[in-house]
Amino acid sequence: MNELSFEGRVAVITGAGRGIGRAYAHLLAARGACVVVNDLGGSIEGDGADTEPASAVAAEILAAGGTAIADTNDVSTAVGGEALIGGAIAAFGRVDALINNAGIVRWAGMPEVDEDNLVQHFAVHVGGSFNTTRAAWPHMVEQNYGRIVMTTSSSGLYGNFGQSNYGAAKLGLVGFMNTLKLEGAKNNIKVNTIAPVAATRMTENLGIPEEAFKRLKPELVTPAVLYLCSDEAPTGTIIEAGAGYYAKVQVEEAKGVKLGENATVEDIAANWSKISDMSAATPFNNGSEVTMKLFSP
Numbered sequence: 001m002n003e004l005s006f007e008g009r010v011a012v013i014t015g016a017g018r019g020i021g022r023a024y025a026h027l028l029a030a031r032g033a034c035v036v037v038n039d040l041g042g043s044i045e046g047d048g049a050d051t052e053p054a055s056a057v058a059a060e061i062l063a064a065g066g067t068a069i070a071d072t073n074d075v076s077t078a079v080g081g082e083a084l085i086g087g088a089i090a091a092f093g094r095v096d097a098l099i100n101n102a103g104i105v106r107w108a109g110m111p112e113v114d115e116d117n118l119v120q121h122f123a124v125h126v127g128g129s130f131n132t133t134r135a136a137w138p139h140m141v142e143q144n145y146g147r148i149v150m151t152t153s154s155s156g157l158y159g160n161f162g163q164s165n166y167g168a169a170k171l172g173l174v175g176f177m178n179t180l181k182l183e184g185a186k187n188n189i190k191v192n193t194i195a196p197v198a199a200t201r202m203t204e205n206l207g208i209p210e211e212a213f214k215r216l217k218p219e220l221v222t223p224a225v226l227y228l229c230s231d232e233a234p235t236g237t238i239i240e241a242g243a244g245y246y247a248k249v250q251v252e253e254a255k256g257v258k259l260g261e262n263a264t265v266e267d268i269a270a271n272w273s274k275i276s277d278m279s280a281a282t283p284f285n286n287g288s289e290v291t292m293k294l295f296s297p
Contacts, residue, residue: 004227006028006033009033010095011025012098014039015103016054017039020101021099029064035068036091037054040102046106054072071087075127084135095140100129103151108164117165118168121169124169130176148192153195155167156168174238177236190228192233192235192238194238195241197240215244220244
Protein backbone atom coordinates (compact mmCIF):
# COMPACT_ATOMS: atom_id res chain seq x y z
CA MET A 1 0.00 0.00 0.00
CA ASN A 2 1.25 3.46 -0.89
CA GLU A 3 2.09 5.72 2.03
CA LEU A 4 -0.49 8.47 2.51
CA SER A 5 1.16 11.82 1.93
CA PHE A 6 0.02 15.29 2.95
CA GLU A 7 2.50 17.19 0.81
CA GLY A 8 0.97 20.49 -0.26
CA ARG A 9 -1.83 20.23 2.31
CA VAL A 10 -2.46 22.70 5.11
CA ALA A 11 -3.82 21.39 8.41
CA VAL A 12 -5.24 23.46 11.26
CA ILE A 13 -5.39 21.73 14.65
CA THR A 14 -7.01 23.23 17.72
CA GLY A 15 -5.78 22.23 21.16
CA ALA A 16 -2.52 21.09 19.57
CA GLY A 17 -0.14 22.30 22.28
CA ARG A 18 -0.39 19.09 24.30
CA GLY A 19 -1.65 15.51 24.26
CA ILE A 20 -3.28 14.05 21.20
CA GLY A 21 -3.41 17.41 19.40
CA ARG A 22 0.36 17.61 19.64
CA ALA A 23 0.62 14.05 18.27
CA TYR A 24 -1.62 14.97 15.32
CA ALA A 25 0.53 18.01 14.55
CA HIS A 26 3.79 16.08 14.58
CA LEU A 27 2.64 13.24 12.33
CA LEU A 28 0.90 15.54 9.83
CA ALA A 29 4.08 17.62 9.59
CA ALA A 30 6.18 14.49 9.21
CA ARG A 31 3.89 13.45 6.31
CA GLY A 32 4.47 16.80 4.58
CA ALA A 33 1.62 19.02 5.74
CA CYS A 34 2.00 22.65 6.70
CA VAL A 35 0.57 22.74 10.22
CA VAL A 36 -1.11 25.50 12.20
CA VAL A 37 -0.70 24.64 15.89
CA ASN A 38 -3.54 26.33 17.76
CA ASP A 39 -3.69 26.31 21.55
CA LEU A 40 -4.92 28.98 23.96
CA GLY A 41 -2.72 27.41 26.61
CA GLY A 42 -5.32 27.39 29.39
CA SER A 43 -5.85 24.93 32.21
CA ILE A 44 -7.82 21.72 31.77
CA GLU A 45 -10.80 23.59 33.25
CA GLY A 46 -10.44 26.32 30.62
CA ASP A 47 -8.91 29.00 32.83
CA GLY A 48 -6.01 31.26 31.88
CA ALA A 49 -3.82 31.39 28.80
CA ASP A 50 -0.21 30.66 27.91
CA THR A 51 1.59 31.06 24.57
CA GLU A 52 4.20 28.43 25.39
CA PRO A 53 2.37 25.16 24.47
CA ALA A 54 1.57 26.20 20.87
CA SER A 55 4.96 27.84 20.37
CA ALA A 56 6.82 24.82 21.72
CA VAL A 57 5.09 22.36 19.38
CA ALA A 58 5.62 24.59 16.35
CA ALA A 59 9.29 24.90 17.29
CA GLU A 60 9.61 21.12 17.62
CA ILE A 61 8.16 20.64 14.16
CA LEU A 62 10.48 23.25 12.65
CA ALA A 63 13.49 21.64 14.36
CA ALA A 64 12.50 18.31 12.81
CA GLY A 65 12.44 19.85 9.33
CA GLY A 66 8.71 20.39 9.06
CA THR A 67 6.60 23.47 8.46
CA ALA A 68 4.44 24.94 11.21
CA ILE A 69 3.25 28.15 12.80
CA ALA A 70 1.83 28.70 16.28
CA ASP A 71 -1.55 30.28 16.99
CA THR A 72 -3.06 31.19 20.36
CA ASN A 73 -6.51 32.44 19.39
CA ASP A 74 -9.46 31.49 21.57
CA VAL A 75 -11.66 29.39 19.29
CA SER A 76 -14.61 29.58 21.70
CA THR A 77 -15.25 33.03 20.22
CA ALA A 78 -16.27 33.83 16.65
CA VAL A 79 -13.45 36.39 16.45
CA GLY A 80 -10.93 33.77 17.55
CA GLY A 81 -12.15 31.21 15.01
CA GLU A 82 -11.98 33.75 12.18
CA ALA A 83 -8.51 34.87 13.25
CA LEU A 84 -7.20 31.30 13.38
CA ILE A 85 -8.39 30.44 9.87
CA GLY A 86 -7.41 33.88 8.57
CA GLY A 87 -3.89 33.34 9.89
CA ALA A 88 -3.67 29.96 8.16
CA ILE A 89 -4.79 31.49 4.84
CA ALA A 90 -2.34 34.38 5.23
CA ALA A 91 0.55 32.01 5.96
CA PHE A 92 -0.17 29.17 3.55
CA GLY A 93 -2.92 30.28 1.16
CA ARG A 94 -5.43 27.52 1.92
CA VAL A 95 -6.90 25.19 4.56
CA ASP A 96 -7.31 21.55 3.61
CA ALA A 97 -7.86 19.88 6.97
CA LEU A 98 -9.38 21.17 10.19
CA ILE A 99 -9.12 19.06 13.33
CA ASN A 100 -11.36 20.38 16.09
CA ASN A 101 -9.59 18.95 19.12
CA ALA A 102 -9.66 21.76 21.71
CA GLY A 103 -11.60 20.98 24.85
CA ILE A 104 -12.04 21.46 28.58
CA VAL A 105 -13.47 19.35 31.37
CA ARG A 106 -14.98 20.44 34.67
CA TRP A 107 -16.20 17.52 36.74
CA ALA A 108 -19.58 18.05 38.39
CA GLY A 109 -22.41 15.66 39.15
CA MET A 110 -26.14 16.36 39.10
CA PRO A 111 -27.47 18.60 40.60
CA GLU A 112 -24.19 20.31 41.59
CA VAL A 113 -23.38 21.05 37.94
CA ASP A 114 -24.57 24.57 37.21
CA GLU A 115 -25.52 26.63 34.16
CA ASP A 116 -22.11 28.27 33.83
CA ASN A 117 -20.43 24.85 33.80
CA LEU A 118 -22.67 23.69 30.97
CA VAL A 119 -22.30 26.93 29.03
CA GLN A 120 -18.50 26.79 29.21
CA HIS A 121 -18.39 23.23 27.91
CA PHE A 122 -20.61 24.11 24.97
CA ALA A 123 -18.63 27.28 24.28
CA VAL A 124 -15.35 25.40 23.87
CA HIS A 125 -16.39 22.05 22.41
CA VAL A 126 -19.41 22.93 20.27
CA GLY A 127 -18.84 26.67 19.88
CA GLY A 128 -15.14 26.22 19.16
CA SER A 129 -15.83 23.62 16.48
CA PHE A 130 -18.60 25.75 15.01
CA ASN A 131 -16.49 28.91 14.89
CA THR A 132 -13.50 27.32 13.17
CA THR A 133 -15.64 25.28 10.77
CA ARG A 134 -17.74 28.29 9.77
CA ALA A 135 -14.59 30.29 9.09
CA ALA A 136 -12.93 27.52 7.08
CA TRP A 137 -16.01 26.45 5.11
CA PRO A 138 -15.98 29.12 2.34
CA HIS A 139 -12.31 28.41 1.61
CA MET A 140 -12.99 24.66 1.36
CA VAL A 141 -15.96 25.29 -0.93
CA GLU A 142 -13.87 27.53 -3.19
CA GLN A 143 -11.09 24.95 -3.52
CA ASN A 144 -13.60 22.08 -3.76
CA TYR A 145 -11.78 20.17 -1.05
CA GLY A 146 -11.92 19.91 2.71
CA ARG A 147 -11.51 17.46 5.55
CA ILE A 148 -12.98 18.27 8.96
CA VAL A 149 -12.64 16.13 12.07
CA MET A 150 -14.80 16.65 15.16
CA THR A 151 -13.90 15.16 18.53
CA THR A 152 -16.47 13.27 20.60
CA SER A 153 -15.81 10.93 23.52
CA SER A 154 -17.07 7.80 25.23
CA SER A 155 -18.74 10.12 27.76
CA GLY A 156 -20.79 11.62 24.94
CA LEU A 157 -21.51 8.32 23.22
CA TYR A 158 -22.15 6.17 26.27
CA GLY A 159 -22.14 8.37 29.40
CA ASN A 160 -19.87 8.78 32.41
CA PHE A 161 -20.49 9.77 36.03
CA GLY A 162 -19.94 13.46 36.73
CA GLN A 163 -19.83 14.43 33.05
CA SER A 164 -23.36 15.37 32.03
CA ASN A 165 -21.96 18.76 30.93
CA TYR A 166 -19.02 17.35 28.99
CA GLY A 167 -21.01 14.45 27.55
CA ALA A 168 -23.82 16.68 26.30
CA ALA A 169 -21.34 18.90 24.46
CA LYS A 170 -19.45 15.95 23.01
CA LEU A 171 -22.51 14.23 21.61
CA GLY A 172 -23.64 17.55 20.16
CA LEU A 173 -20.64 17.37 17.84
CA VAL A 174 -21.97 14.15 16.32
CA GLY A 175 -25.16 15.98 15.37
CA PHE A 176 -23.07 18.80 13.94
CA MET A 177 -21.14 16.31 11.80
CA ASN A 178 -24.29 14.58 10.57
CA THR A 179 -25.59 17.75 8.94
CA LEU A 180 -22.25 19.00 7.64
CA LYS A 181 -21.57 15.68 5.88
CA LEU A 182 -24.66 16.38 3.77
CA GLU A 183 -23.97 20.05 3.14
CA GLY A 184 -20.35 19.45 2.20
CA ALA A 185 -20.83 16.51 -0.16
CA LYS A 186 -21.19 18.54 -3.36
CA ASN A 187 -17.89 20.32 -2.68
CA ASN A 188 -15.80 17.30 -1.66
CA ILE A 189 -15.84 18.38 1.99
CA LYS A 190 -15.81 15.29 4.18
CA VAL A 191 -16.71 15.58 7.84
CA ASN A 192 -16.00 12.86 10.40
CA THR A 193 -15.62 12.41 14.14
CA ILE A 194 -12.94 10.80 16.28
CA ALA A 195 -13.71 9.29 19.70
CA PRO A 196 -10.23 9.11 21.24
CA VAL A 197 -9.13 7.20 24.32
CA ALA A 198 -5.68 8.46 25.28
CA ALA A 199 -3.42 9.26 28.21
CA THR A 200 -3.72 13.05 28.52
CA ARG A 201 -4.36 15.73 31.12
CA MET A 202 -8.07 14.95 30.83
CA THR A 203 -7.68 11.27 31.71
CA GLU A 204 -4.76 11.19 34.13
CA ASN A 205 -6.99 11.39 37.23
CA LEU A 206 -9.65 8.88 36.18
CA GLY A 207 -8.16 6.01 38.16
CA ILE A 208 -7.01 4.07 35.08
CA PRO A 209 -4.49 1.39 36.16
CA GLU A 210 -0.93 2.53 35.50
CA GLU A 211 -0.10 -0.24 33.04
CA ALA A 212 -3.25 0.46 31.02
CA PHE A 213 -2.60 4.21 31.13
CA LYS A 214 0.87 3.67 29.66
CA ARG A 215 -0.66 1.82 26.72
CA LEU A 216 -3.03 4.70 25.92
CA LYS A 217 -0.41 6.60 23.96
CA PRO A 218 -1.80 9.65 22.13
CA GLU A 219 0.21 8.58 19.09
CA LEU A 220 -2.07 5.53 18.74
CA VAL A 221 -5.08 7.75 18.06
CA THR A 222 -3.22 9.64 15.34
CA PRO A 223 -3.39 7.08 12.48
CA ALA A 224 -7.19 7.18 12.51
CA VAL A 225 -7.29 10.98 12.49
CA LEU A 226 -4.82 11.23 9.63
CA TYR A 227 -6.92 8.77 7.65
CA LEU A 228 -9.96 10.99 8.23
CA CYS A 229 -7.90 13.93 6.91
CA SER A 230 -6.69 12.09 3.81
CA ASP A 231 -7.93 12.04 0.23
CA GLU A 232 -9.36 8.56 0.94
CA ALA A 233 -11.46 9.67 3.92
CA PRO A 234 -15.09 8.56 4.30
CA THR A 235 -17.70 11.05 5.49
CA GLY A 236 -20.17 11.02 8.35
CA THR A 237 -18.19 8.39 10.24
CA ILE A 238 -17.34 8.09 13.93
CA ILE A 239 -14.16 6.16 14.73
CA GLU A 240 -13.19 5.13 18.24
CA ALA A 241 -9.43 4.83 18.72
CA GLY A 242 -7.19 3.93 21.63
CA ALA A 243 -4.30 1.63 22.55
CA GLY A 244 -4.08 0.33 18.98
CA TYR A 245 -7.82 -0.44 18.78
CA TYR A 246 -9.95 1.15 16.04
CA ALA A 247 -13.68 0.71 15.47
CA LYS A 248 -16.50 2.43 13.64
CA VAL A 249 -19.33 3.63 15.88
CA GLN A 250 -22.79 4.34 14.54
CA VAL A 251 -26.31 5.20 15.68
CA GLU A 252 -28.85 2.56 14.66
CA GLU A 253 -32.62 2.22 14.78
CA ALA A 254 -34.58 -0.94 15.47
CA LYS A 255 -36.96 -2.34 12.85
CA GLY A 256 -39.77 -1.23 15.11
CA VAL A 257 -43.47 -1.94 14.90
CA LYS A 258 -46.30 0.12 13.38
CA LEU A 259 -49.20 0.42 15.82
CA GLY A 260 -51.27 2.88 13.82
CA GLU A 261 -52.89 6.22 14.59
CA ASN A 262 -54.85 4.85 17.55
CA ALA A 263 -51.81 3.61 19.48
CA THR A 264 -52.14 3.79 23.26
CA VAL A 265 -49.75 3.66 26.17
CA GLU A 266 -50.88 0.07 26.72
CA ASP A 267 -49.97 -0.78 23.11
CA ILE A 268 -46.45 0.49 23.74
CA ALA A 269 -46.17 -1.67 26.86
CA ALA A 270 -47.56 -4.75 25.12
CA ASN A 271 -45.20 -4.37 22.15
CA TRP A 272 -42.09 -3.22 23.98
CA SER A 273 -40.11 -6.34 23.08
CA LYS A 274 -40.66 -5.63 19.36
CA ILE A 275 -40.08 -1.89 19.70
CA SER A 276 -36.74 -2.48 21.44
CA ASP A 277 -35.56 -5.46 19.39
CA MET A 278 -32.24 -4.40 17.82
CA SER A 279 -31.59 -7.67 15.97
CA ALA A 280 -32.57 -6.12 12.62
CA ALA A 281 -31.33 -2.60 13.36
CA THR A 282 -30.20 -0.33 10.54
CA PRO A 283 -28.34 2.99 10.37
CA PHE A 284 -29.72 6.02 8.54
CA ASN A 285 -27.82 8.53 6.45
CA ASN A 286 -30.13 11.46 7.19
CA GLY A 287 -33.34 12.47 8.93
CA SER A 288 -35.41 12.20 5.75
CA GLU A 289 -34.77 8.47 5.64
CA VAL A 290 -36.31 8.14 9.09
CA THR A 291 -39.44 10.00 7.94
CA MET A 292 -39.71 7.79 4.88
CA LYS A 293 -39.55 4.71 7.08
CA LEU A 294 -42.48 5.95 9.17
CA PHE A 295 -44.74 6.00 6.12
CA SER A 296 -43.40 2.99 4.23
CA PRO A 297 -45.76 0.03 3.73
